[in-house]
Amino acid sequence: xxxxxxxxxxxxxxxxxxxxxxxxxxxxxxxxxxxxxxxxxxxxxxxxxxxxxxxxxxxxxxxxxxxxxxxxxxxxxxxxxxxxxxxxxxxxxxxxxxxxxxxxxxxxxxxxxxx
Amino acid sequence: xxxxxxxxxxxxxxxxxxxxxxxxxxxxxxxxxxxxxxxxxxxxxxxxxxxxxxxxxxxxxxxxxxxxxxxxxxxxxxxxxxxxxxxxxxxxxxxxxxxxxxxxxxxxxxxxxxx
DNA sequence: AAATTATACATAATAAAATTAGGTATTATA
DNA sequence: TATAATACCTAATTTTATTATGTATAATTT
Numbered sequence: 044x045x046x047x048x049x050x051x052x053x054x055x056x057x058x059x060x061x062x063x064x065x066x067x068x069x070x071x072x073x074x075x076x077x078x079x080x081x082x083x084x085x086x087x088x089x090x091x092x093x094x095x096x097x098x099x100x101x102x103x104x105x106x107x108x109x110x111x112x113x114x115x116x117x118x119x120x121x122x123x124x125x126x127x128x129x130x131x132x133x134x135x136x137x138x139x140x141x142x143x144x145x146x147x148x149x150x151x152x153x154x155x156x157x158x
Numbered sequence: 159x160x161x162x163x164x165x166x167x168x169x170x171x172x173x174x175x176x177x178x179x180x181x182x183x184x185x186x187x188x189x190x191x192x193x194x195x196x197x198x199x200x201x202x203x204x205x206x207x208x209x210x211x212x213x214x215x216x217x218x219x220x221x222x223x224x225x226x227x228x229x230x231x232x233x234x235x236x237x238x239x240x241x242x243x244x245x246x247x248x249x250x251x252x253x254x255x256x257x258x259x260x261x262x263x264x265x266x267x268x269x270x271x272x273x
Numbered sequence: 274a275a276a277t278t279a280t281a282c283a284t285a286a287t288a289a290a291a292t293t294a295g296g297t298a299t300t301a302t303a
Numbered sequence: 304t305a306t307a308a309t310a311c312c313t314a315a316t317t318t319t320a321t322t323a324t325g326t327a328t329a330a331t332t333t
Contacts, residue, residue, distance in 0.1 A: 051290080051320065052166040053259065060263055071281050080262055091320055093283060115281060115328050138265055144168065144256045147195055148175055148249070166291065166319080186310050206291055208312060230299050230310060280329070291318070301308070 054087065054095045056137040059104065059122070063130050067108075067121040070096060096120060104129065165200065169210045171252040174219065174237070178245050182223075182236035185211060211235060219244065 061076055062068050068076070074087045099105040104126035110117045122130060144150075165172075176191055177183050183191070189202045214220040219241035225232045237245060259265075 052318095054319085057262060064264075069281080070283095071279095075280095077262070081258060084258065085262070088321065089281095089283075090285090090322070094319085097283095112281090113328070117281070134263070137263060141256065141259045141263060141265060143196055143199065144165075145260070147172060147192070147200070148252060148256060149179075150253060150256060167289095169290085184310080185312095186308095190309095203292065204310095204312075205293070205314090209290085212312095227310090228299070232310070274333100276331100276333075278329100278331070281327085283325080285324080286322085288321075289319085291316100293314105293316080295314080296312075298311085299309075301306100303304100303306075 053137065054091055055099060056133055058092075058095060058099060058120075059126070059130050060134055060137075062105065062120055062122060063134070067119045069117045069119050099126075165202075168252065169202065169206055170214060171248055173207075173210060173214060173235075174241070174245050175249055175252075177220065177235055177237060178249070182234045184232045184234050214241075 057077070058073060061073060065076075070089075070092055074089075074092060077085050077087050096105065100107060100120075103123055105120045106123045106126075108119050108121075110119060172192070173188060176188060180191075185204075185207055189204075189207060192200050192202050211220065215222060215235070218238055220235045221238045221241075223234050223236075225234060
């Protein structure tokens with residue numbers, strides 16, 4: 044399987060990015076979305092996902108609302124007001140970090156596609 | 159200062175990449191090169207660098223030769239024969255991982271510059 | 274109908290990898 | 304002469320992930 048080592052340190056920003064885009068998501072849905080976006084290559088393990096989600100709630104970035112689908116709980120996460128304010132800067136930071144990796148590993152020349 | 163969180167898990171491949179390019183490098187030189195390549199934004203700490211270098215030697219990927227500049231030791235690292243064989247695949251893997259991050263964080267559209 | 278897979282949450286033990294802090298010493302510069 | 308730069312290193316701690324385990328419902332396959 045694909046090396047997920049690179050994901051170390053990126054799970055929290057990734058969660059923020061996905062929830063920002065989708066407005067709200069639940070844990071299992073996040074794992075599926077990441078699988079989908081990565082063509083099945085990235086599998087977020089539950090042992091990484093749930094602690095990260097809980098930390099983001101602790102940090103006041105995410106808020107939760109539970110819904111019951113039949114007898115099964117579904118815990119939706121969305122950005123808090125504070126999270127909405129800080130998300131853009133956090134995503135800009137990770138963007139710069141990733142582009143820095145591109146630069147360090149000499150994956151340049153890469154330019155924006157103007158087509 | 160710049161978030162170095164993204165570097166987690168990338169130090170070993172980065173060392174391999176730099177040593178492959180430069181043929182041989184010593185520890186301190188690696189920290190300076192990374193600073194230079196990142197416009198002073200990335201500072202590799204010694205507590206991360208030396209254990210990583212030592213592990214790469216243990217793994218048989220790097221070999222060392224000491225040189226004495228005056229009374230000061232300088233330990234050069236270069237790719238072993240085995241390291242030369244395995245480096246391209248390792249770098250391809252990290253390349254794919256970084257491009258996966260680009261994709262996940264929606265930093266696309268990015269294409270190779272054909273200029 | 275029974276077994277398996279998918280959905281859905283979660284935690285605990287362990288391992289890996291970094292940060293922070295500390296240590297030693299030489300050489301160059303202010 | 305004091306400080307900064309060069310040059311190596313390790314240890315304690317923290318952070319973060321993996322692996323394993325646990326519980327339970329719903330859907331699908333045999």
